[in-house]
Amino acid sequence: MLEGSVVLACAERAICVAFVGALLGLDNIAVGQFMLAQPAVGAVLVGYIVGEPLLGVWVALTFQLLWLGQIPVGAYVPPSAPITAIAAVGLAGPGAAPLPARAVAAACLAIPVGVLAGRLDFWIKSRNVGVLHRSENDLLDGRPLALGGAVVKGVANFFLKDFFLLLAATFVGSIILTLTLKHLTPSWYRGLAFAFAVSPAVGIGAALKVYWKGRNIAAFGVGAAVAAAVAAIFAFVI
Amino acid sequence: MRRTKQPAEVSLPRRMRAEMVIRSLFIQATNNFERMLSLGFLFALWPVIKKLYRTPEERREAVLRHLSFFNTQPYFANCILGVVAHVELRGGEGVDGEVAHIKKAMMGALGALGDDLFWTGLMPAAALVALVFYGALPSYAFVGAISALAVYNVFHFWTRVKLFHVGLRLGRRVTSYLKMLRLPRFAVGVKIAASFLLGAFTVAVIWRVAHAGLGGYGAAAAVGIAVFASVIVQSLGIRPGLCWYIVAAAATVVGAITA
Numbered sequence: 308m309l310e311g312s313v314v315l316a317c318a319e320r321a322i323c324v325a326f327v328g329a330l331l332g333l334d335n336i337a338v339g340q341f342m343l344a345q346p347a348v349g350a351v352l353v354g355y356i357v358g359e360p361l362l363g364v365w366v367a368l369t370f371q372l373l374w375l376g377q378i379p380v381g382a383y384v385p386p387s388a389p390i391t392a393i394a395a396v397g398l399a400g401p402g403a404a405p406l407p408a409r410a411v412a413a414a415c416l417a418i419p420v421g422v423l424a425g426r427l428d429f430w431i432k433s434r435n436v437g438v439l440h441r442s443e444n445d446l447l448d449g450r451p452l453a454l455g456g457a458v459v460k461g462v463a464n465f466f467l468k469d470f471f472l473l474l475a476a477t478f479v480g481s482i483i484l485t486l487t488l489k490h491l492t493p494s495w496y497r498g499l500a501f502a503f504a505v506s507p508a509v510g511i512g513a514a515l516k517v518y519w520k521g522r523n524i525a526a527f528g529v530g531a532a533v534a535a536a537v538a539a540i541f542a543f544v545i
Numbered sequence: 546m547r548r549t550k551q552p553a554e555v556s557l558p559r560r561m562r563a564e565m566v567i568r569s570l571f572i573q574a575t576n577n578f579e580r581m582l583s584l585g586f587l588f589a590l591w592p593v594i595k596k597l598y599r600t601p602e603e604r605r606e607a608v609l610r611h612l613s614f615f616n617t618q619p620y621f622a623n624c625i626l627g628v629v630a631h632v633e634l635r636g637g638e639g640v641d642g643e644v645a646h647i648k649k650a651m652m653g654a655l656g657a658l659g660d661d662l663f664w665t666g667l668m669p670a671a672a673l674v675a676l677v678f679y680g681a682l683p684s685y686a687f688v689g690a691i692s693a694l695a696v697y698n699v700f701h702f703w704t705r706v707k708l709f710h711v712g713l714r715l716g717r718r719v720t721s722y723l724k725m726l727r728l729p730r731f732a733v734g735v736k737i738a739a740s741f742l743l744g745a746f747t748v749a750v751i752w753r754v755a756h757a758g759l760g761g762y763g764a765a766a767a768v769g770i771a772v773f774a775s776v777i778v779q780s781l782g783i784r785p786g787l788c789w790y791i792v793a794a795a796a797t798v799v800g801a802i803t804a
Contacts, residue, residue, distance in 0.1 A: 339570045340619060342697045347672035348690045351679070355687070364679045364686045368750070371672045372743075373785045376665060386786055411793060418786045435577035439584050439612075442575075446587075446608045449601045454588050461574035461585075494801045501800025502793045504757045505771045507680075507750050509789045512775025514743050517665065523740035530744025534677070538752050 313485055316401040320357055321478035324397030325470050327353055328390070332469035335389045336428065337462050346370040346392035353396045365410050365503065366395045372510030376517035384425040391421025394473055400481030404488035407503035408496050412484050414506070420476045427468050435461055555634045557713065561592045565630070566706055568592070569623050581616035586626065593630045607633075610644055617652035618659025620704040625651050627712020628719055635716065647717065658728055663701075666735035671697035673742035680749025747772070771796065 331352065334344040342348055346367045354363015370392045377385035395417035399409040438457050445453030491499075518527065557565075572585035587594075590611060598604045617625065625648060632643050671693045678689025712719045747768065755764035771792055778788045 336576060337571070337574045340573075341701065342668065342671060342694055345668065345672055347675040347679075347693055351675075351686050351690050360686050361683055364683045368676060368679055369789075371676060372669065373789060375669055377785065411797070415790065415793070418789070422786070432576055432578050435575050436579045438575055439577050439579060442584060443608070443612055446612075447605055449604070451591070451595070451604070454584070454591060457584055458571050458574045458588050461576070462571070465574070495797070498797035498799070498801030500757070501767075502796035504754045504759070505767050505796050506789065506793050507753075508747075508768045508771030509775040509785070509792045511743065511747050511750065511768075512772045512788075513779060513785045514669065515772065515776055516779055517669075518736060518740045518743060522737055526737045526740035527744040527747075530741035530746075531748050532744070533741075534745035534748035538681075538748060 313401075314482065317478055317481045317485065320397060320401055320481060321474050323356060324353060324393060324477050325474035327356055328393035328397070328473045329466045329470035331393065332387075332389055332473075333462060333465055335387065337465040344389035346388055349389050350392040350396055353393050357396060359396070359399070359406070362399050362406060362410055363396055365406075365507075366392045366414070368507040369414060369510060370395065372514040375510075375514050384422075384429055386418060386421030387424035387428060388421065390424035390469060390472070391417045394420040394424075394476050394480075397473060397477035398480040398484060400485050402481075402485035402488055404484075404491070405496055405500070407500040408488055408491065409484065411499045411502045411506065412488060413480070416476070416480045416484070420472065420480075424469065424472055427472065428465075431464050431468055434464060438464075555631050555713070555716070557593070557596075557630070557634070561596070562710065562713070564592050565589055565626065566623065566709055569619075569626060569705065569709070572619050572622050580612065580614045582619070582622060583612050583615040586615050586622065587611040589622075589626055590630060590633075593633050597633060597636075606641075610641055613645065613648070615648055615652060617656040618663065620663060620701060621655035621659040621708065622652075623705045624655060624708035624712045624719060624723070627709040627714075628716055631713050631716035651720075658732070659704075662728060662732040662735065663704075666732045666739065667697060667700050670735055670739035670742060673739055673746055677742055677745045677749050680746055680753055683753075767796075 328349075331344045331349045333339075334341055334349075343352075346369075348367075350366040350370070351360065351363040354360045354366070370388055374385050374388050395410070395413045398413035398416050398420075399406075400413070402409055438460050442453040442457035445456075515527075568591070569589040572582050572589055575584040575588075576582060577584075587608065594604060594607045594611075598607050611629075615622075628647055628651070629644055632640060632647065674696055675689040675693035678692065679686055682688075708719075711722050715722060751761075751764045751768045754768055755761050757764075759767060774792055774795070775788055778791055779785060783791070
C-alpha cells in the first residue's frame with residue numbers, strides 16, 4: 308500500500324534532484340564545462356544536498372569511468388554519464404531499505420534514463436537548427452538582440468530537457484523502488500551489498516581498455532604499488 | 546563592403562576582452578547539427594563586431610562571415626576566437642577569405658588536440674583524483690570533489706583565457722606559440738598520470754571491498770575478477786552499460802548464495 312508520506316517524500320526529492328540536476332546538467336554541454344556535471348563532482352554534490360553523501364560517492368565511483376572513451380558513432384549514442392549519475396542519486400529514494408540495495412537498484416533504473424538523456428541531447432541539437440535559422444534571419448534584418456535570445460533559448464532547451472526527464476524518472480522510479488525493495492529477502496540484500504562493493508570495478512575495466520598501452524601500463528602498476536604501500540603502512544599504524 | 550574606419554592597433558580594452566571570454570562560456574549553448582558552434586562563436590565575437598561595424602550593411606556582412614560551419618573543442622575555440630578578433634581588428638582587404646581560412650585550418654587540428662587532451666586526458670585524470678579520495682576516505686568526499694575541480698579548472702581556464710589573449714596578440718602566428726607548448730606531448734603525460742591514478746584507484750576499491758567484510762585477499766580476488774570480466778565482456782563488443790548489468794547481476798547472485 309502506498310502511503311501519502313512516501314509519495315510526498317519522493318516528490319520532494321524528485322523536485323530537488325531535478326532542479327539541481329538540470330542546473331548541473333547545463334555544465335555538460337551548454338554552459339562552461341567546468342566539470343561540475345561529471346559524476347565525480349555532480350553526484351557527490353547532489354548526494355550532499357539530499358542528505359546521503361555516501362550514496363553520491365558510490366554513484367561517482369560507479370559511473371565516472373564507465374563510459375570513458377565511448378564516442379557517438381553511427382546510430383550509437385552513448386548514455387549521458389552526468390544525468391545517469393544524478394538520476395541514480397535521486398532514484399535511490401527515501402526508502403527504508405539498506406543503502407547498498409537502494410543504490411544498486413537505482414543504478415539499474417538510472418542507466419536507461421542516461422541513454423534517453425543522450426538521445427534527447429541529439430534531439431535538442433536538431434531543434435537548435437531552427438534556432439540558428441531564426442536568429443540568422445533576425446540578425447540579417449538588423450536585430451542584434453536575437454543573438455542573446457538564441458543563446459538563452461539554447462540554454463533553456465538543455466535545462467528543461469534535463470529538468471523534466473529527471474523529475475519524471477526520479478519521482479516514478481523512487482516510488483517503484485520504495486514499494487518493491489522492502490519485499491526482498493535478507494539474502495537478496497546481502498547479494499546487492501556484494502554488487503554494491505564490486506561494481507566500481509566495471510568502470511576500472513572500461514578505463515583500462517582506454518589506457519592499457521605503452522607507458523600507461525607501467526604507470527598503472529606503479530600507482531597500484533604506491534597505493535598498496537600507503538594502505539599497508541596505514542593498516543600497520545592503525 | 547568594407548568597414549568605414551580601421552583601428553590604429555590590434556588591441557581591445559580589458560573589459561571587452563573579459564566580456565568575450567565570459568561570452569565564450571556559452572559557445573555550445575546553440576550547438577546544432579547544421580553549423581555546430583557557429584552561432585555561439587558569433588555570440589562570443591559580438592563585442593568586436595559591434596565595435597568595428599556601425600552600419601547595418603557592414604554588420605550583415607560580418608554576420609554572414611561568422612555564421613559559416615564551425616566546430617572545435619570548446620576551450621580551444623577561444624584561441625581561434627582571439628585570432629579571428631585579431632584579423633577583424635587589423636582589417637584591410639581579404640578579411641572574408643582570411644577568417645574562413647583560419648577557421649577551417651585551425652578548428653580541425655585544435656578540435657582533435659583538445660578532445661584528446663581534455664576529454665580523454667585531463668577530465669578522467671582530475672576525476673580520478675576525486676575517486677582515489679572517495680575510495681580511501683569517503684567521509685571527506687567534499688575535499689576530493691574540490692581537489693578535482695581545482696586541478697581541472699586550472700588547466701581549463703588557462704586554456705580559455707591565455708590562448709584567447711595570445712591569439713588576439715599574435716594573430717596567425719599563434720601556431721608557433723602552440724607548437725612551443727608541445728601539447729600532444731603534454732597529453733601523453735596526462736594520460737600516464739591518469740593511469741597512475743587508475744592504479745591507485747583500483748587499490749582504493751580493493752580497500753573498500755576489504756573493509757566491507759571480505760578481507761584483503763578476498764577483496765583483491767573479487768575486484769580482480771570483476772575488472773577482468775569487465776574487460777573481457779567489453780572486448781566482445783558489449784557496451785559498458787550492459788556490461789555493468791551483467792557484472793552487477795552476477796555479483797548479486799554470488800553474494801546472495803555465498804553469504
